Amino acid sequence: MTESDPGAGVPLHRGASRAEADWLARADAAFPGGLIGRAGLPRELRFVPVRGQGARIFDREGRAYVDYLAGAGSLVLGHAHPAVTAAMVAQARAGTVYFGLPSEPAIALAERIVAAAPSAQKVVLTSTGSEATQYALRFARAHMRRDLVLKFEGGYHGNHDSVQVSTSRSAPERAPFGVLDSLGVPAAIVESTLVAPYNDIEAVRGIVREHQRRLAAIIVDPIQRGGVFPLPDFLPALRAIADESGILLIFDEVITGFRLAYGGAQEYFGVSADLVSYGKIIGGGLALGAIAGPAHILGLADTTVDAPAGYVLVNGTTHGSPIAAAAGLATLDELRAPDFHRKLNDWTANLRREVAARFRRHRLPAIVTGEGSFWHVAFTDRPHRNNADSLQADHDKIVRFDAELVRQGVYLLPGGRRLVTAAHGDTELEDTLRAVDAACRRLAREG
Secondary structure (H helix, E strand, O other), rough: OOOOOOOOOOOOOOOHHHHHHHHHHHHHHHHHHHHOOOOOOOOHOOOOEEEEEEEEEEEOOOEEEOOOOOOHHHOOOOOOOHHHHHHHHHHHHHOOOOOOOOOOOHHHHHHHHHHHOOOOOEEEEEOHHHHHHHHHHHHHHHHHOEEEEEEEOOOOOOOOOOEEEEEOOHHHHHEOOOOEEOOOOOOOHHHHEEEEEOEEEEEHHHHHHHHHEEEEEEEEEOOOEEEEEEEOOOHHHHHHHHHHHHOEEEEEOOOOOOOOOOOOHHHHHHOOOEEEOOHHHHHOOOOOEEEOOOOOHHHHHHHOOOOOOOOOOOOOOOOOOHHHHHHHHHHHHHOOOOOOOHHHHHHHHHHHHHHHHHHHHOOOEEEOOOOOEEEEEEEOOOEOOHHHHHOOHHHHHHHHHHHHHOOOOOEOOOOOOOOHHHHHHHHHHHHHHHHHHHHHEEEHHHH
């Protein structure tokens, strides 16, 4: 871990200035809800970031925030890392898009992914992590000649139609089918997507046994949203079930890939998958995704050979962007440094211990959980085994707690993922714990 950015000590959130208020009004006029995506800060805490440096982001008034979103996990080195920035600039000067031709950075990045993923022989590059999971499911269905896939309640695998089922809500009465999470998604999607509770191996066995002839794959996020982490036997049991039933196991490593370890969740948990989807870190903060897997499966996209049965369509103008691939290569170079992941994970483990100690000191009923460089806070009495557990936690309290963290200069989305970067250092730890103490005091006052 590194020392902090000079932004430490800059005055903290105290309401938007007139200039910032004007920008926020323009955002309201331009975007639905004033947001680019579905999630954002409470309106009274919104600000317009103007730059990021190391482990902090800054608003236009110069206020600094310790950043635990890290570009939704993509900035494992922190903001504006000099080696990554230099690689991006150099490639931008050389060219941005070479449609129809693989660039040198794209080829080199694919080689790195193959070397890091246990079962990988080939790679398909995409433009986003969402596209990577979409293609992974397409390859699985094409290879198996089956339509059904099994996912888990609370599992988010991107923005495409085929996975907008039970990403947040739990509907045990509909098992093994789920509920749609978005307007505009065909109702038939529910019929092609089976749903099981996370960490419930017996439920998985029952679903696979009943639907085995039509089931192509199980897709799982090794670390699920809502602070849901795998029990020790869960991922190995999924591998065994897939092997026994002759179906594919897909790891969605869009966030965990190259973060938990250089070999991602497969290395960290000691379980290999048939197909693996990547995103975030492999683009160094730019838009890039990938699927890695065996040649006989990804070869279904090879249009240079005669395939009477047809091909899996893979196509996109910015698939394998040379600039994103160059940024990703520069990032992976840094991740190969000795003890990189041990230091990152140890720093996060210490953060979790210190935050938990503050809750005990203030006698607040909260738990702090995590794996690797992930940490999660929940106002509940036990760790979350599945999505239903996470929905039982005190959502109002975590939103109020996290809102106070933002006021105190810690950037995260209330109730969302918390991730650490290699740029977090001693000063970031001190500022974070000071903010946690302040948030705990406020909750204690409010009862």
